[in-house]
Each structure stands twice: as C-alpha cells, then as structure tokens.
Amino acid sequence: MNFSSKLIEQAVEAFAGLPGIGRKTALRLVLHLIQQEEEVSLHFAETIAGMRKGIRYCSTCFNxxxxxxxxxxxxxxxxxxxxxxxxxxxxxxxxxxxxxxxxxxxxxxxxxxxxxxxxxxxxxxxxxxxxxxxxxxxxxxxxxxxxxxxxxxxxxxxxxxxxxxxxxxxIARGVSFGGELEYADEFTLGRSIVARIPYKLQDE
Amino acid sequence: MNFSSKLIEQAVEAFAGLPGIGRKTALRLVLHLIQQEEEVSLHFAETIAGMRKGIRYCSTCFNxxxxxxxxxxxxxxxxxxxxxxxxxxxxxxxxxxxxxxxxxxxxxxxxxxxxxxxxxxxxxxxxxxxxxxxxxxxxxxxxxxxxxxxxxxxxxxxxxxxxxxxxxxxIARGVSFGGELEYADEFTLGRSIVARIPYKLQDE
The missing domain is CATH 3.40.1360.10 (Dna Topoisomerase Vi A Subunit; Chain: A, domain 2)
Known part of the structure; x- marks a missing residue:
C-alpha cells in the first residue's frame, strides 16, 4: 500500500501488528478514527495505555x-x-x-x-x-x-x-445439551456412554 | 461477558467501538496486548494518539x-x-x-x-x-x-x-483485464461494446 502520509502508515502498521488484523482492515480503522473527533482517538489511546499500565495478576489466583x-x-x-x-x-x-x-x-x-x-x-x-x-x-x-x-x-x-x-x-464431559447424537464426535459419544449417570426426573 | 477487571472491560469497549470489531475480537486483542511487553501497548497508544493529533488535510488537494x-x-x-x-x-x-x-x-x-x-x-x-x-x-x-x-x-x-x-x-470503464466476458455484469459489458476502441497490436 502506498501511503502519502507517514502518520497514517505508522498507525496502520500499529493496528496491523495486532492478531487477525490485516493492513486493509487497519487502514479502515485508521480512517474511521480520523473521521471522528480528535477526542475519540485520544480517549482510545489513553484507555489502552492505562489498561496495560494498570493491569496485573491476582496474587491469589493469577487471574x-x-x-x-x-x-x-x-x-x-x-x-x-x-x-x-x-x-x-x-x-x-x-x-x-x-x-x-x-x-x-x-x-x-x-x-x-x-x-x-x-x-x-x-x-x-x-x-x-x-x-x-x-x-x-x-x-x-x-x-x-x-x-x-x-x-x-x-x-x-x-x-x-x-x-x-x-x-x-x-468438569463433566459428554454430549452437549441440545446437541444431536449423530453429530457428536465419536470420542465424546463413546465416553458419554461409558460414563453414563443415573437418570433423574427433573423437578418441574 | 463477565469481566473481573474494569480495566479490561474498558479496553474491550474501546476496541469494540471500532467498526467491524466485536467484543470477542476486542477481548482477543486486549489479551494479546497484555501478553506483550508493556512497551508494545504504550507504543501502540502513542502512535494512534500522535497520528490523530498530527494528521491534517493537504491545503491543495485535501488528501x-x-x-x-x-x-x-x-x-x-x-x-x-x-x-x-x-x-x-x-x-x-x-x-x-x-x-x-x-x-x-x-x-x-x-x-x-x-x-x-x-x-x-x-x-x-x-x-x-x-x-x-x-x-x-x-x-x-x-x-x-x-x-x-x-x-x-x-x-x-x-x-x-x-x-x-x-x-x-x-477513467476508462469496461471488462476487467483477465475478466471473463460471461461473468461481466450486463451494464459494464454493454457499455464496453458501445465504447469499443481500435484494436492495437501490443509491442513485444
């Protein structure tokens, strides 16, 4: 792509560095931000930077x-x-x-x-x-x-x-609720037969 | 989606505000940034903010x-x-x-x-x-x-x-180079017959 602006080129590269975002999509995002008020982009940038600076791992569970x-x-x-x-x-x-x-x-x-x-x-x-x-x-x-x-x-x-x-x-493994037997993979279906559980009437 | 972190939630909302990016994709982008060094996110944010602040329209051509x-x-x-x-x-x-x-x-x-x-x-x-x-x-x-x-x-x-x-x-309109006639839309094909041009042997 032939950018006549270094600023746009750099912003496109920045977005295109994210997973699953190609250069065409990146350009669309950059042009979208340019069409919005300047505040929108600044808020966007601040939110990302603030998130990355503030985020940490929970000392108990590492969430x-x-x-x-x-x-x-x-x-x-x-x-x-x-x-x-x-x-x-x-x-x-x-x-x-x-x-x-x-x-x-x-x-x-x-x-x-x-x-x-x-x-x-x-x-x-x-x-x-x-x-x-x-x-x-x-x-x-x-x-x-x-x-x-x-x-x-x-x-x-x-x-x-x-x-x-x-x-x-x-956690229990087996055929999904709402899943049809014929579409379940063999391994899941096989294990769900072997690991069968007593049938309980649901309370209504 | 149930975020246990406000920072992640805000960052997801920020990405999801861009066109064509849903909340699942936004979360993937945010988690990607968290996995990278802090510098990556800060550089990303600075690039976007700097682009938006610096970009203007050319006074001659409005590019x-x-x-x-x-x-x-x-x-x-x-x-x-x-x-x-x-x-x-x-x-x-x-x-x-x-x-x-x-x-x-x-x-x-x-x-x-x-x-x-x-x-x-x-x-x-x-x-x-x-x-x-x-x-x-x-x-x-x-x-x-x-x-x-x-x-x-x-x-x-x-x-x-x-x-x-x-x-x-x-600019000239007509059937694309490499395009097959049968797949060209009627209007394009019709106009390209009406606007036919003299056949020139290509120089080899």
Whole structure:
C-alpha cells in the first residue's frame, strides 16, 4: 500500500501488528478514527495505555486484575474452599458467564506442552499446591481442555495434589445439551456412554 | 461477558467501538496486548494518539497529510497540470498502488448524495474550480465511482468546469483485464461494446 502520509502508515502498521488484523482492515480503522473527533482517538489511546499500565495478576489466583487481588477473590460471597483450575482468563470468563459457579479460581497460564517448551515450572502449579497446603481449599475442580497437553497437565496436577487432603474433580464431559447424537464426535459419544449417570426426573 | 477487571472491560469497549470489531475480537486483542511487553501497548497508544493529533488535510488537494501540503503535491516529479478527482484517500492509494499515474489529485471527500444530505457545498468542489482557475491545471480526470451519486457528482463538476479552459476526462470503464466476458455484469459489458476502441497490436 502506498501511503502519502507517514502518520497514517505508522498507525496502520500499529493496528496491523495486532492478531487477525490485516493492513486493509487497519487502514479502515485508521480512517474511521480520523473521521471522528480528535477526542475519540485520544480517549482510545489513553484507555489502552492505562489498561496495560494498570493491569496485573491476582496474587491469589493469577487471574488478571486491577488490584493486588482480583474481584472474584475479594468477593466475600464466593466460596474459597472450591478452586476451579483453568488455563486462562478466557476460561474464567466463560465459566463466570454461566452464573453457575460460586467458588474461586486458579489460572495456570497455559498447559504443559513439551513441544512448545512449556514445563510445569512455567505454570502456576506450585502456587496452586501451596494454596491447597494452606488448608482452606477442600475441592480442586480441574476445568482444563481434554487435549493431550490438557490431560498431561491434569495428570501432573493430580499427582502433585494426591498427598494432600483435598477432593479432586473434573468438569463433566459428554454430549452437549441440545446437541444431536449423530453429530457428536465419536470420542465424546463413546465416553458419554461409558460414563453414563443415573437418570433423574427433573423437578418441574 | 463477565469481566473481573474494569480495566479490561474498558479496553474491550474501546476496541469494540471500532467498526467491524466485536467484543470477542476486542477481548482477543486486549489479551494479546497484555501478553506483550508493556512497551508494545504504550507504543501502540502513542502512535494512534500522535497520528490523530498530527494528521491534517493537504491545503491543495485535501488528501490526508502530515504537513500543510501532502507528499504528492510537494513532489517536484509530479505533473501539476493533470488533476485526478477522487472521492477519498482510499482511491488515491488505489491509484498510487498502480504506479501508472504521475499527475496530482483532488480529494472531494465524498459524492453528492441528496439522500444522505450531502450537497456540493460540503465537498471540495469550489476549491477544485478555484484550483483550475489559477491556470496551471490543463486536464481534470474524473475517477469517481459510476453510481447514481457518482454520476450526479461528475455531471455537476463538468458543469462547473465547462467554461474554463481545461480538458475533462474520465477513467476508462469496461471488462476487467483477465475478466471473463460471461461473468461481466450486463451494464459494464454493454457499455464496453458501445465504447469499443481500435484494436492495437501490443509491442513485444
């Protein structure tokens, strides 16, 4: 692309450095900002810079947070005896969106992946073990993707925790609600038959 | 979405305010910036703010520019006697990308559109007429989209310029190079037959 303005070129490069944004999209965003009042762009820039400067990891659960402890860990209505272990903040948000969980979290920051050179020491595993050792936690819920790396991580975690007086569970896997059997993948369907549960009549 | 951090929420809202970026994409961008060094985000924010503060319209052609006159108007190798009239900076970039044009531009800032309430006085039409009156311009090339609004604008412009000693041309329209006849729309194909040109053997 042939920019007659260095300022536009630099701004396009800045947007195009973000994942999933190509130079054509970047140009559209820049021209949009130019069409708006100057205030809009300045506010946008300040928000991004302020976010990056202010954001930190919660000292308890390693969720992203505005303060030393995150809003979930600080919330007195949450049950600190149940800790849901997830890979990333995205998973925290997905579970929070369900409104079904009242415990707290522990964000690993990824999963063990020898191929990508990620070992247990790069993840928040020691801090989880330490947290359980402190005695408040009674249940650790492993909510990690059932991939090879995820299974490895769950296996490693359960080995690290096995000597401690804590219940370890994983989230239920099976055919989605509303999912049709014929479209479920073989592995999920197979496991959901093997791991069948007693049928309960729903209360109406 | 359930953010446990106000800073992340505000940053997501900031990105999601840009055209074509939804909240899921915005979150992905924000998490990407958090994973990078703080410097990356600060540089990004500074680039956007600096661009918006520094950008202005070229006083000659109304292209976006870093200085009072744009790089194209300042370039002594460009021919100031040919002025290509376009709707927006995007069109300038598209023509510059071809590398086939050595004249200068005049950016209207849109086309006449009664439906959207855009009249000639909101466009850079008077400034074009003034520019032609100054006597340097010998040819005005209308490179405006052949839509109803574009045709109206070209008609209006040609009326404004008809008394002045200037040649008016429009860019050639027809079937694309590499385009197959059967896929060309009827209107383009029809006009390209009516406006047929003598066949010239290409020099090899």
């Amino acid at each position: 992203l947070s505005d303060e030393a402890q995150c809003a979930i860990c600080r919330d007195p209505r949450r049950d600190p005896s149940a800790v849901c272990v997830v890979e990333s903040i995205r998973d925290v948000m997905a579970i929070e969106d369900t409104g079904q969980y009242r415990g707290v979290y522990h964000v690993l920051g990824g999963v063990i992946s020898p191929i990508e050179g990620i070992g247990p020491e790069q993840l928040q595993i020691d801090s989880l073990v330490q947290r359980v050792r402190e005695g408040v936690v009674q249940e650790v819920i492993l909510a990690i993707s059932p991939t090879i790396e995820g299974d490895t991580t769950m296996f490693y975690l359960s080995r690290q925790l096995q000597e401690l007086p804590v219940r370890i569970s994983t | 976006l520019s870093d200085e009072a006159q744009c790089a194209i108007c300042r370039d002594p190798r460009r021919d100031p006697s040919a002025v290509c009239v376009v709707e927006s900076i995007r069109d300038v970039m598209a023509i510059e990308d071809t590398g086939q044009y050595r004249g200068v531009y005049h950016v209207l800032g849109g086309v006449i559109s009664p439906i959207e309430g855009i009249g000639p006085e909101q466009l850079q039409i008077d400034s074009l007429v003034q520019r032609v009156r100054e006597g340097v311009v010998q040819e005005v090339i209308l490179a405006i989209s052949p839509t109803i609004e574009g045709d109206t604008t070209m008609f209006y412009l040609s009326r404004q310029l008809q008394e002045l000693p200037v040649r008016i041309s429009t």
